[in-house]
Amino acid sequence: MLDKKFSIFFGTQTGTAEEFAEDLTNSLKELGVKCSLHDLEDYDPKHLPSEEYTIFIISTYGEGEPPDNAIDFYNYIHDDDHPKTYLSSMNYTVFGLGDSTYETFNYCARNVKKKFDELGARLFFKIGYGDDDDDIESDFLSWKTNLIEFLKSSQTNTSTKTTKKTTTIKHIEYEFLETNPEKKAFRQDNNTSIQLEHKIKFSKIISSQELHTKKSKRSAKLVKFDISNLGLNYNAGDHIGIYPENSIENVKRVYKLLKIENPDQVFILKEKTKNSFLTKYQPCTIKEAISNYCDLTSPPTRILLSSLIPYITNQDLTKYISSLTNLEKNEFQDFLQNKAHTILETFEFFSESLNIDLGDFFGLCPSQTPRFYSIASSPLETPNEIHIVFINSVWYTNQKKKYLGLCTSFISQFSNKDDKYVPVFIRHSEFRLPNKNQIQNKSIIMVGPGTGFAPFRGFIQELAIRKKEKNSQIGNITLFFGCRNREEDFILQDEMQNAKETGILDNLFVSFSREQKEKIYVQNKMLENKQIIWNCIRNNGYFYICGDAKKMAKGVINTLFSICSEMGGEKGEQLFYSLKNNKRLLEDVW
Ligand SMILES: Cc1cc2nc3c(=O)[nH]c(=O)nc-3n(C[C@H](O)[C@H](O)[C@H](O)COP(=O)(O)O)c2cc1C
Known part of the structure; x- marks a missing residue:
């Protein structure tokens, strides 16, 4: 089967399914398999009947709903007008991402499978279910290993060449520019006129009020956003997605890591990377890119660690990473708890033997993801405002090292006086009052x-x-x-x-x-x-x-x-x- 052409699709809300889909695409390409990767949002599902081999990696959100980028695809396959043989030429498999805490565990993947079966598609490899309540990455990696073994074992055409995994570094080229001619940057305080992705708008923080009394050791905030003239329509019960900015301390740590002397320098990457923000909002300054587009604070994944291997100059460290990325949980947990708890700390941990430049860093570092909050206001009461309520999250590693939640600590610091504009969007929900x-x-x-x-x-x-x-x-x-x-x-x-x-x-x-x-x-x-x-x-x-x-x-x-x-x-x-x-x-x- 390695001689077939595979189309790999991802449906994701916060980027995990996208990371898995990219990793699978890379692994198949290393085997010499022809494959293409598609964001379900950009794919016209009318082409499905002409697909031969497909792999869907898709998460579940809300109460068993598809993620935002997969809604059109999901509705399309559920259209009653398709004949029973509509997908009879298509072979497929699915890996679902979910969380077993939810009664609707992996509903979306299950429903996609059910619908494909009804439309005559053939399951060529068993469906996998990842559980975010445990170790979802390890669920995915074992499913992927089994899938690859299966594809190898069902290889009929022996003439297919499999390319050997190569360790040659593929540097991401970039170029410095004198000015920023297109002014595309994602975040420009005080300027709401620049073109953003259709649904994202800059909203000004009006106020941030502490809700706990002085006796409490914790902190909860009521934060109000101004949405007048932004065209953002919401209902009580909807969610607001907020893109946080990295703290200046963390941004400076990246300057140090990459030996950046002039962070205000405008640059452009010469090729597409997995960082979708950089692809959309370039050119921009180095500071803007590190502050806004890079996820520095999530825990590193095994997939990220593997992608560092070609850039590591020390053989012992390469072996160490390989040992971390096999599926032994304890060793990886020990790394997260005692050595590097975040993506930034991972880059720092390997920095002495890590041969990366600015372009490589942006090629390796995952995109920043939005954080979602339940809206705590009604447009009937405050049509020009959205309110949210949250606990300022704080957690500690086993070593008692303290970490603050990125988005909550970012938003908490502003008040009306700061003139702070934050990129936000609305995610509509079914959680609403009866009509x-x-x-x-x-x-x-x-x-x-x-x-x-x-x-x-x-x-x-x-x-x-x-x-x-x-x-x-x-x-x-x-x-x-x-x-x-x-x-x-x-x-x-x-x-x-x-x-x-x-x-x-x-x-x-x-x-x-x-x-x-x-x-x-x-x-x-x-x-x-x-x-x-x-x-x-x-x-x-x-x-x-x-x-x-x-x-x-x-x-x-x-x-x-x-x-x-x-x-x-x-x-x-x-x-x-x-x-x-x-x-x-x-x-x-x-
Ligand atoms: C607000 C919210 C709702 C969720 N609802 C479900 C659900 O109904 N069923 C489920 O199996 N998982 C649910 N999940 C878990 C996600 O599917 C899981 O975390 C997944 O790894 C996210 O993948 P993504 O980053 O690709 O979107 C939910 C997660 C959140 C944050």
Whole structure:
């Protein structure tokens, strides 16, 4: 089969599937296989029937939805008009990226497979499922190894030449320019007129407000963005994607690594690299490229480590990298915990033996990825603003080395005075209030502890306006909120209490997990108020959950099931199982 021509497609939200697809393409090319790589967003799916061998690497987002760049493709294959033999000439395999914490584990890959089968396509190699709750890269690499072994073993045409893996360095050429004639740079403070990718806009940060009290050791922020005249339409419940900027300390570390003396120098890469930003927004200055287009802070992947090998001059280090990139988890984990926790630290760790220049660095370093936040406002209340709420993330390695979340620490530092413009875009979500007709006399229950309250702040703003409308007959509205301690992290308490006092919320139940010996969570408050929950469910109401996927959302769903079962017996259980399909149980969890 190595003599066949393969088309490899990726569907990705945050770049992992793209990295895997590129790696597979490189591995197949090294074997001498003819293959082409396609972003599903740029591919016209009408060409699918003429494809012979295809490989789809695709992630799942939202609640079992395809990632943004695969939506058109996904809708196209699900079009009812295709005949049953539509893809009968196509052979395919799929590697899905998902997270087993979600009930909708790898839905998108599974649905693509189901649809391809229905349309007559032939699965030529078993589908792989990667689990981001464990070690998704190792899932992918084992699937890839098996795929390559399979392709080799089913080789019929012995005359196919396989090229030997070569270690010759392929330098990425670049050129310095006197000026920046096209002014294409992605981020230009104060200038919203430059051409960006269609959906990305520069939005000004209006304010950043601390929400925890001084007694709290943590920090949570309410940040407001100005979107007036940007043409960004959003609904309460949607997400905002934000492109963070690398800290100046990290940017200076790259100057040191690459011995850059004049970071304001304008340059252009002479060829396409995997860094899609550089391809789109060149020419730009070295500083702009390192600050905005490079992911310096994610953990390195084994794929990134392997790609450094040709540039390493020390044989022992080359062997060391090879040992890290085989699938032994412990050695790789030890590298991440004790030697290099981020991509920048990886470059630094090998720097003495790493023979790379500016062009190579941009060829090797992955693109910066957007961070997504649940919008915490309603356009009915603030049409010219988008609000978000987040915890400033901090974590430590086993060695107690401290790391700050890139995007949260980047946004937190600005206020109105700073005139800071940030590239943002909207990701529409299905997590939204029922429309006018659906909501008549229906109850709504919202469970959102901590920053999981974010979308419900937007819902409450919207309900306040909807309740004032003529003939509006909305049922009971209940909010379950939870935090550690009322004196530390009861965020936006005034707003919640005001909503209760003014009758927008009929019920507000708050659990404080650390005010007493035993932990009290939102689930406990749900059990205490099971009659309200059961009334909502049996009368076709809506149940929303936002926040932590791993423990909270699972716990809340289990509690909801036990309430339905206890209050309604077998019928109650059936009702519970129908909630998801009827879109009356909605989750925005991470
Ligand atoms: C907001 C959010 C929603 C997600 N929803 C799902 C889901 O419904 N099912 C699933 O299997 N994985 C889900 N995932 C996990 C991603 O599919 C997984 O992290 C994957 O590796 C991302 O790949 P990408 O970077 O190529 O988009 C979700 C992740 C996030 C952040």
